Amino acid sequence: MPDLSGQVAIVTGAGSGIGRACAIALADAGARVHATDIDGPAVEETARMVDQAHDGQVTFAVQDVTDEALWSDIFSEAESVHGPVSILVNNAGIGDGGPIVEYDLERWRRLMAINLDSVFIGTREAMRRMKDTGGGSIINISSVAGLRGAPGASAYCASKGGVRLFTKAAALECASMGYGIRVNSVHPGIIDTPIWTKSIVDMAQATQDSEEAQALFSQTGANAMDPELIAQNVTPMGRPGRAGEVADLVTFLASDDASYISGQEHVIDGAMTAR
Numbered sequence: 001m002p003d004l005s006g007q008v009a010i011v012t013g014a015g016s017g018i019g020r021a022c023a024i025a026l027a028d029a030g031a032r033v034h035a036t037d038i039d040g041p042a043v044e045e046t047a048r049m050v051d052q053a054h055d056g057q058v059t060f061a062v063q064d065v066t067d068e069a070l071w072s073d074i075f076s077e078a079e080s081v082h083g084p085v086s087i088l089v090n091n092a093g094i095g096d097g098g099p100i101v102e103y104d105l106e107r108w109r110r111l112m113a114i115n116l117d118s119v120f121i122g123t124r125e126a127m128r129r130m131k132d133t134g135g136g137s138i139i140n141i142s143s144v145a146g147l148r149g150a151p152g153a154s155a156y157c158a159s160k161g162g163v164r165l166f167t168k169a170a171a172l173e174c175a176s177m178g179y180g181i182r183v184n185s186v187h188p189g190i191i192d193t194p195i196w197t198k199s200i201v202d203m204a205q206a207t208q209d210s211e212e213a214q215a216l217f218s219q220t221g222a223n224a225m226d227p228e229l230i231a232q233n234v235t236p237m238g239r240p241g242r243a244g245e246v247a248d249l250v251t252f253l254a255s256d257d258a259s260y261i262s263g264q265e266h267v268i269d270g271a272m273t274a275r
């Protein structure tokens with residue numbers, strides 16, 4: 001396991017799924033963690049889970065990642081309790097979709113604000129601070145949807161594609177400025193987390209011409225999709241990934257074991273994009 005003792009991490013969207021798993025994995029590797037989420041009770045529960053195994057190693061805060069002014073406070077809180085922040089995991093995100101001809105600008109802008117604007121604001125705050133405190137590692141959670149298109153997911157694909165190239169630009173800037181900060185993106189495939197049950201991802205509407213796509217996006221509830229069923233259809237490994245598997249990759253990228261890795265896209269998708 002990578003050694004993150006002495007490191008301080010902020011994880012956004014840490015109240016659920018991949019973010020919660022990252023908070024746990026980073027703490028397991030020895031980091032002190034400031035876990036944030038817009039959902040207060042959920043992130044408090046994450047902190048309780050981490051605290052059980054690592055007493056005093058975790059703090060939490062309610063944060064809407066689209067609130068620009070709050071980012072500075074979040075870093076200051078983490079610093080005052082734990083010391084200079086050296087790891088940022090920009091994980092908070094939502095899924096939303098539908099046919100482009102029916103999609104409205106308000107939904108587009110909301111998704112961009114949460115999935116993409118927040119990555120810019122968070123990375124900027126991290127760079128401003130880390131460049132003066134010994135550097136660090138920024139990990140931005142994108143998606144396989146940031147690598148290739150999907151019908152019915154235009155806004156989501158655009159936001160995650162934006163995360164991918166923003167990450168590369170930030171990595172190059174950090175390297176050329178000698179900031180000592182590595183920036184990478186992580187591209188999960190189908191991961192079994194609550195995002196599938198709460199997203200309004202009505203992609204089936206936009207894929208009427210494809211039987212495979214219909215099976216793929218066949219809905220299990222009004223606004224819910226089943227990651228198990230989807231993964232069986234589209235993932236060569238035949239199963240969805242686990243949040244902890246993504247968290248292990250994030251923990252590696254956060255650590256000095258990844259000291260020569262920056263500006264890269266790290267796909268974790270059960271071979272989904274290999275064909």
Ligand code: NAD
Pocket residue numbers: 012013014015016017018019036037038039042063064065066091092093094095114141142143144187188189190191192193194195196198
């Ligand atoms: P999740 O829904 O389980 O968790 C997302 C968390 O983000 C929730 O706790 C939610 O409250 C929080 N959040 C939402 N809006 C927020 C805001 N404005 N400010 C702060 N927090 C906010 O989802 P997940 O599957 O764990 O997704 C985590 C990340 O991984 C997302 O960026 C998602 O797009 C990405 N991703 C997920 C999958 C997958 O299959 N699960 C695949 C590819 C990429």
